[in-house]
Amino acid sequence: MKPLTVSLVQADAVLGAVARNLDAHLAQVGAAAAAGAGLVVFPELSLTGYVLRDLTPEVALRLDAEPIRVLREASRDIDIVFGFIEECDDHHMRNSAAYLSGGEIVHVHRKVYLPTYSMFEEGRYWGPGDTVAAFDTRFGRIGILTCEDVWHVSMSYLLFADRADIILVPSASPARGITVDETAVGDGGSPSDALLLSGSSRTWEGLLRHQSASFNVYTVYVNRVGVEDGTTFAGGSRVVGPNGRNLLEFGLDAEVGTLALDPELLLRRRTAVPMLRDERLDVTLGNLERIARSRFDD
Amino acid sequence: MPARASTIDAALVERLLVGFIREEVASAGLTDAVLGLSGGIDSAVSCALAARALGPEHVLAICMPYASSDPASERDAREVVSNTGVRFDVVEITPQIDAYFAAVPDADRMRRGNKMARERMTILYDRSAAERALVIGTSNKTELLLGYGTLFGDMASALNPIGDLYKIQVFALARHLGLPASVIDKPPSADLWAGQTDEEEMGFGYDEVDALLLEMVERRLDDSQLAAEGYDPEFVTRVRRMIVSSQFKRRMPLIAKLTDRTINQDFRYPRDWGR
Numbered sequence: 001m002k003p004l005t006v007s008l009v010q011a012d013a014v015l016g017a018v019a020r021n022l023d024a025h026l027a028q029v030g031a032a033a034a035a036g037a038g039l040v041v042f043p044e045l046s047l048t049g050y051v052l053r054d055l056t057p058e059v060a061l062r063l064d065a066e067p068i069r070v071l072r073e074a075s076r077d078i079d080i081v082f083g084f085i086e087e088c089d090d091h092h093m094r095n096s097a098a099y100l101s102g103g104e105i106v107h108v109h110r111k112v113y114l115p116t117y118s119m120f121e122e123g124r125y126w127g128p129g130d131t132v133a134a135f136d137t138r139f140g141r142i143g144i145l146t147c148e149d150v151w152h153v154s155m156s157y158l159l160f161a162d163r164a165d166i167i168l169v170p171s172a173s174p175a176r177g178i179t180v181d182e183t184a185v186g187d188g189g190s191p192s193d194a195l196l197l198s199g200s201s202r203t204w205e206g207l208l209r210h211q212s213a214s215f216n217v218y219t220v221y222v223n224r225v226g227v228e229d230g231t232t233f234a235g236g237s238r239v240v241g242p243n244g245r246n247l248l249e250f251g252l253d254a255e256v257g258t259l260a261l262d263p264e265l266l267l268r269r270r271t272a273v274p275m276l277r278d279e280r281l282d283v284t285l286g287n288l289e290r291i292a293r294s295r296f297d298d
Numbered sequence: 299m300p301a302r303a304s305t306i307d308a309a310l311v312e313r314l315l316v317g318f319i320r321e322e323v324a325s326a327g328l329t330d331a332v333l334g335l336s337g338g339i340d341s342a343v344s345c346a347l348a349a350r351a352l353g354p355e356h357v358l359a360i361c362m363p364y365a366s367s368d369p370a371s372e373r374d375a376r377e378v379v380s381n382t383g384v385r386f387d388v389v390e391i392t393p394q395i396d397a398y399f400a401a402v403p404d405a406d407r408m409r410r411g412n413k414m415a416r417e418r419m420t421i422l423y424d425r426s427a428a429e430r431a432l433v434i435g436t437s438n439k440t441e442l443l444l445g446y447g448t449l450f451g452d453m454a455s456a457l458n459p460i461g462d463l464y465k466i467q468v469f470a471l472a473r474h475l476g477l478p479a480s481v482i483d484k485p486p487s488a489d490l491w492a493g494q495t496d497e498e499e500m501g502f503g504y505d506e507v508d509a510l511l512l513e514m515v516e517r518r519l520d521d522s523q524l525a526a527e528g529y530d531p532e533f534v535t536r537v538r539r540m541i542v543s544s545q546f547k548r549r550m551p552l553i554a555k556l557t558d559r560t561i562n563q564d565f566r567y568p569r570d571w572g573r
Contacts, residue, residue: 015570053566175314178467183307196310227321229569230457232314252313 001140001165001218004261007032007040010237010250012226015049018059018084022047022067025082028256029074035258038139039079043224043233044111044147044172045095047084051228056125060087063105068098075100079137081144083170085126086110092127097144097170099135107135109144113152119174119231122148134162140263147171150207160215161281165266167211171223175234175252176200195251201236205246213244216269216276218261225254242269304512306467308474312347315459319351322457323432325570330431334418334452335359335386336489337374339472339481340460341436346382346475347459348434354383358429362418365392366491370484377478387425391417411490415451423454432456440465440508443515444537445544446500453547464511465504502533510537 009028014020025042032040044050047067048059061068061084071080079101086096086108095111110129114122132155134143143159143166150156150169159167177183177199185202197205204221212219219240224233232252239248239259248259270276323331331348335341341359348357359382361375372388379386395414399405405413422433435455437447439462447453460468465486472482485495486504497503510529513519514537519527524534550562559565 015568016572051568051570053568055567055571178306178311178314179303180305180307181303183310196307196313198310198314227318227325230318230322232317252317 001261001263001266002138003263004039004139004166005037005258006220006239006261007035007037007256007258008220008222008237008239008248008250009040009042009046010222010225010235010255010257011043011046012233012254013043013046013049013224015051015228016055016059017049018047018061018067021049022070025071025080026074029071029078029080031256032258033078037078037258039081039137041168041220041222042080042082042170043222043237044097044170045083045085046170046224047082049228050172050224050233051231052085053121053125056085056093057087060085060093062087063098063108068105072100072103072105076103079106079139081168081170083146083172088127093125094129095122095126095146096129097146097168099137099142099144099168101137106137107133107142107144109146111146111149112155113148115148120148132158132162134159134164140165142166142168144168144170147173150211153211156211156215156217157284160217160276161279161284163276164215164217165263166218166220166261167215169208169219169221171204171221173200173204173223173234173236174231177202195236195249197236197251198234201234204234204236205238205249208238208240209244209246212240212242214275216242216266216273218242218266220261225252242266304464304466304508306463306470308471311463311467311471312350312474315347316351319348319434319457319459322570323352326432326456328430328432330356330358330429331434331457332358332360332422332425332429332431333434333436333455334422335361335375335378336436337361337371337378337481338486338489339477340438340468340486342374342378342477342481343468343472343475344434344436344459345378345384346472346477349382349384355385356431357382357384358425358431359384359386360421360425361386361388362391362421363388364390364395364414364490367489368487368492371489374478374481374484377480381476381478389421391421407490411488412448412451414490415448419451419454426456434459435461437461438465438468439463440504440511442548443511443544444500444507444540445547446496447547449547464508466508506533507537510534514538515541 081099083097086094097109099107112129116123134141141164143164145155175198182199208219208221222237225235235252237250241247345359426433433455435458438460441447487495
């Protein structure tokens with residue numbers, strides 16, 4: 001990878017109000033560019049809000065829609081990752097995140113794992129994506145996973161195998177877990193353990209640090225804040241270095257932070273712990289095929 | 299159950315609930331809230347949270363005593379008002395309650411209690427319209443689960459900040475918020491008649507039932523697992539029956555389905571739609 005200064009926009013969204021959210025995006029993009037960032041990352045569904053339910057078709061955008069053209073224009077100065085409901089060519093709606101650069105759409109990640117359990121009902125309204133792929137940018141190889149995707153370790157494994165240096169994780173994760181058992185900070189490794197965070201944010205911290213440490217990648221996690229239909233989004237956005245340590249961590253409030261990601265750290269980590277070099281794709285593939293066969297046979 | 303499993307991170311809960319009230323009131327395009335202040339701990343906590351979220355001058359607390367209410371209740375409510383700085387009003391409900399029951403003198407205590415709770419609700423919603431203020435709820439999770447509340451009465455509100463907190467957690471939050479000791483230390487009561495207490499009426503204590511509810515609801519233990527944990531099977535059965543039989547109170551009225559877009563079944567929009 002090359003040196004990258006990334007801006008994390010931990011922000012609220014107005015539910016269903018694409019035009020208002022687009023204005024907020026443009027303001028944040030301008031501020032991030034002025035702060036010297038090369039990439040600005042927004043949360044999951046940043047252009048629409050999250051608890052859309054039957055508003056989904058009303059806010060869905062095709063890739064050639066005007067709001068996306070406006071954001072593409074804004075990406076001439078700074079790369080942008082934002083979230084939206086995509087009306088795909090098959091006319092089904094997907095929870096998508098796009099990477100824009102130089103006025104073009106470089107990559108669209110369609111959320112693969114749509115949680116449809118407990119409080120979540122994504123699979124009712126949106127269709128799943130089926131591709132996870134790293135892509136080349138002017139900063140190096142990047143992959144995007146949206147929120148729940150991270151809970152399936154196969155997703156980050158695939159990006160690792162696809163030689164991602166940086167995994168971006170736009171998210172809209174609600175705050176849950178209020179007992180001291182759940183909110184207790186674990187083994188440190190955090191620049192700001194005193195931050196007020198929900199139990200669910202502590203679980204997320206564990207997942208993201210594990211992802212970075214296992215796969216020797218930078219992880220940039222950008223979560224929503226604000227309240228929709230009684231649910232508070234948990235914030236807790238963070239940057240984790242390729243050694244699994246927190247480099248930046250936000251609390252529950254709206255916040256924008258900019259951090260320089262140093263390729264040197266990636267080099268040092270991969271030298272010390274050459275997981276990618278030693279990874280045996282043939283072993284993974286062979287065993288996955290065996291397991292898939294045995295599961296079909298059952 | 300280890301104490302830590304029910305001990306709340308009170309600073310976090312305060313932050314979440316203050317944010318909830320502030321943002322949902324703003325989502326409704328409003329700045330103010332109104333709530334019933336009984337002198338009990340639940341409404342005291344909701345009041346303190348609303349005061350912190352909106353500013354005390356934007357919160358109207360109304361004490362609505364009936365002739366048989368304990369006079370100490372209004373005193374405690376006034377303590378909460380001086381503690382939180384909110385606006386305050388007292389509206390006696392005795393005349394209208396007595397006028398109604400003059401025609402039905404045989405009504406039992408439950409009917410009278412429900413009528414009083416619904417009378418208070420109509421006052422709150424009337425003041426809500428007059429003040430352009432949202433009604434803040436004061437029902438905790440324990441009473442919502444047990445059905446220990448009046449449907450369309452004290453259970454009615456626009457926003458309920460404490461509905462996901464068990465009673466023992468409401469006590470912990472009250473202490474964190476620095477509410478008056480007189481409110482925290484007295485036995486919880488619906489205050490329908492002098493000397494009434496929740497625990498005497500229900501036949502068990504909040505400590506006892508909250509410990510069980512945490513296992514039964516949060517951890518989803520079944521009856522045999524609860525017995526193995528030492529819970530009296532009769533108590534377990536009784537509590538489970540209370541939860542099941544009060545389910546109707548926790549849902550919107552049933553709508554007979556006729557079309558492809560029945561409200562709340564396949565016409566599903568967020569509450570914060572267009573806000």
